[in-house]
Amino acid sequence: MLDNDIVDDQSINEDSYDGLVSLIEASKGVLSLLIASCKPGDFQTQMINRYEAELAPKIPCYRVVLNQQEPSLRAALEQLVQDCPELQEPHTSAVITVTGTEALMEIVSKSGSSELSRFFGYLQWTREGLREFPYPIVIWVTPKILSRLSLEAPDFWSWRSGVFRFVAPTVEETGVINQTWEKSPLIESETRLILPLDELLEQVESLEKQAMETPALATLYNRVANAYANRLKTRQTENYLEERDRAIHFFDKSLALQRKLNLPTAESDTLLQLGDIYRDLELWEGVFPLYQQSLEIARSLKDSLREAAALGRLGNFYQQYLLGDRANNLEEAIASYNAALTIYTRDAFPEDWAMMQNNLAIAYRNRIRGEKAENIELAIASYTAALTVRTPDDFPQDWATTQNNLAIAYSNRIRGEKAENIEQAKKCYENALTVRTLEAFPQQYTETLLNLDNLDRSNQ
Numbered sequence: 470m471l472d473n474d475i476v477d478d479q480s481i482n483e484d485s486y487d488g489l490v491s492l493i494e495a496s497k498g499v500l501s502l503l504i505a506s507c508k509p510g511d512f513q514t515q516m517i518n519r520y521e522a523e524l525a526p527k528i529p530c531y532r533v534v535l536n537q538q539e540p541s542l543r544a545a546l547e548q549l550v551q552d553c554p555e556l557q558e559p560h561t562s563a564v565i566t567v568t569g570t571e572a573l574m575e576i577v578s579k580s581g582s583s584e585l586s587r588f589f590g591y592l593q594w595t596r597e598g599l600r601e602f603p604y605p606i607v608i609w610v611t612p613k614i615l616s617r618l619s620l621e622a623p624d625f626w627s628w629r630s631g632v633f634r635f636v637a638p639t640v641e642e643t644g645v646i647n648q649t650w651e652k653s654p655l656i657e658s659e660t661r662l663i664l665p666l667d668e669l670l671e672q673v674e675s676l677e678k679q680a681m682e683t684p685a686l687a688t689l690y691n692r693v694a695n696a697y698a699n700r701l702k703t704r705q706t707e708n709y710l711e712e713r714d715r716a717i718h719f720f721d722k723s724l725a726l727q728r729k730l731n732l733p734t735a736e737s738d739t740l741l742q743l744g745d746i747y748r749d750l751e752l753w754e755g756v757f758p759l760y761q762q763s764l765e766i767a768r769s770l771k772d773s774l775r776e777a778a779a780l781g782r783l784g785n786f787y788q789q790y791l792l793g794d795r796a797n798n799l800e801e802a803i804a805s806y807n808a809a810l811t812i813y814t815r816d817a818f819p820e821d822w823a824m825m826q827n828n829l830a831i832a833y834r835n836r837i838r839g840e841k842a843e844n845i846e847l848a849i850a851s852y853t854a855a856l857t858v859r860t861p862d863d864f865p866q867d868w869a870t871t872q873n874n875l876a877i878a879y880s881n882r883i884r885g886e887k888a889e890n891i892e893q894a895k896k897c898y899e900n901a902l903t904v905r906t907l908e909a910f911p912q913q914y915t916e917t918l919l920n921l922d923n924l925d926r927s928n929q
Contacts, residue, residue: 482516484688485633489607490520491676491685492631493528493564496605501630503607506615509571512637513609517566528562529555535569540588542567542608543598550602567608585614589621605630631672666696684732690723691739698746716746737766737775741782748786756786777812777821780805784828788835796837803832815858823858826851827871834878842883849878861904869904872897873917880924891928895921 485505492503507513521530533549535542549565550556556563573585599606610618612634619626669692676686697716699705706712720743727736744759764779784805787798806829813821830851836844852875859867876897882890898921905913 482635484692485635486516486520487683487685487688488631488672489633490523491681491683492672493520493524493605493607494683495676495679495681496630497528497562498560498603500599500603501605502599502625502628503605504615504618504629504632505607505609505635506612506632507609507635508611508637509568509609510637513568513635516635517568517609521564521566524564528564530564530566531556532566532568535567535573535588537569537572537584540570540573540584541591542588543591546599546602546606556604561604563604565602565604565606567606570608570610570614586621589617592618592622592625630675632668666693666700669693669696682726682730684727684730684735687723687726687730687732687735687739690719690726691742694719694723694746695742698749702749713750717743720746733766733770734772734775737763737770737772737779740766741778744782744786748789753790753792756790757783760786773812777809780809780812781821781825781828784809784825784832788828788832799832799836800838803829803836806832819858820864823855823864823867823871826855827859827867827874830855830874830878834874834881845878845882846884849875849882852878861900865904869901869913872901873905873913873920876901876920876924880920891924894924898924 489503489505492501495501496503505516507516517532524530531549531553533545535545545567546565555561570585570588573588615632615634669689673686673689673693676683676689694716697706697712697719700712701709701716720739723739724736724743727733727739740759740763744756744763747753747755747759760779760782764776764783767773767775767779784802787802787805790798806825809825810822810829812818813825815822830848833844833848833851852871855871856868856875858864859871861868876894879890879894879897898917901917902914902921904910905917907914
């Protein structure tokens with residue numbers, strides 16, 4: 470079984486950032502309630518500083534912190550306008566950032582209720598009063614507050630122009646940010662944090678009405694397509710064919726806009742995502758051209774990481790594609806994985822390197838051309854290499870997968886002592902079963918246990 474590709478938090482954050490900035494730019498002279506969700510801390514501050522720097526001086530930026538004893542959004546805005554007379558002038562451009570909501574969760578009033586409840590109440594009953602502030606207003610909340618907002622202040626929620634979720638990078642005890650996203654440019658949409666489809670469609674409609682043909686709109690097209698794709702994969706749709714076509718339609722719109730705006734890097738990524746959709750839908754004839762186009766763009770840009778991403782996808786495609794010359798397909802898969810490994814080195818990209826080694830081993834194990842005994846030796850070597858990164862402590866599930874695969878290779882090994890190969894295969898299956906338990910992974914447990922039982926029976 471091939472490893473799943475990896476999605477990263479940076480993609481989520483960049484999507485949210487692009488959408489937020491585009492709606493701010495599209496909201497000149499009108500009230501626009503933009504809700505940004507993130508854990509409070511340095512990363513949230515970095516995001517605020519980033520969009521303020523990008524918007525200024527064209528759009529002046531203001532900040533306001535909610536009064537913790539009187540958490541009224543309207544009152545905070547009124548105080549800001551009073552302190553900044555330029556905001557009272559007609560046709561003034563501005564964006565107002567509101568922070569401080571996270572502190573309300575910790576404050577309890579004399580009546581015993583939290584100040585957060587009062588904040589929700591103010592939002593619910595003063596919506597009309599916000600009309601006097603014709604600006605985009607970015608309200609930063611925690612994910613927990615966001616989850617309650619639609620329930621506690623549904624009237625205010627219905628006025629939102631957009632919701633943008635940011636994921637703060639994890640910080641290890643050393644204080645160093647764990648930027649694993651730099652090592653995983655592969656995109657896999659089903660694990661991506663996806664906004665509700667209706668919210669994404671609202672954002673698209675808003676930008677299209679403003680004729681905002683921006684990179685952010687292309688990103689939103691991708692997110693809508695991924696939302697439809699996720700519904701297809703999780704069988705949440707009652708009209709499979711219609712939503713399949715809509716997923717492809719929005720990816721096509723994204724590609725057309727990216728080409729119009731000359732965004733080859735984004736186009737390369739979108740081609741991979743669309744190729745993944747065709748792959749998951751088993752529309753095999755459409756998969757190869759999309760991956761190949763992505764590869765050609767990456768090579769023209771001398772973008773080695775995107776080149777490796779496309780090569781890895783092509784390798785997977787040749788393994789899964791059952792039509793055509795099977796022997797030739799496996800040769801192409803081996804060539805693609807080996808090419809990817811010239812970029813994904815063990816020192817620089819250990820996880821991706823291990824994934825390519827595992828998949829390369831599968832291709833060698835199934836190889837038709839060449840000497841069978843030698844192909845199995847090459848498979849064992851690649852699996853063993855993958856296990857230098859895929860340890861039981863760091864990557865237990867991947868370690869178990871590779872142990873299971875290595876067991877199959879040893880059980881089919883031609884060279885060496887047969888009894889020794891069988892014992893090595895049994896040991897690998899037993900290793901896999903320490904992770905693939907009945908409680909945690911019942912299907913994988915059953916498959917691995919069955920393989921182990923069959924191995925014992927065939928050698929009695």
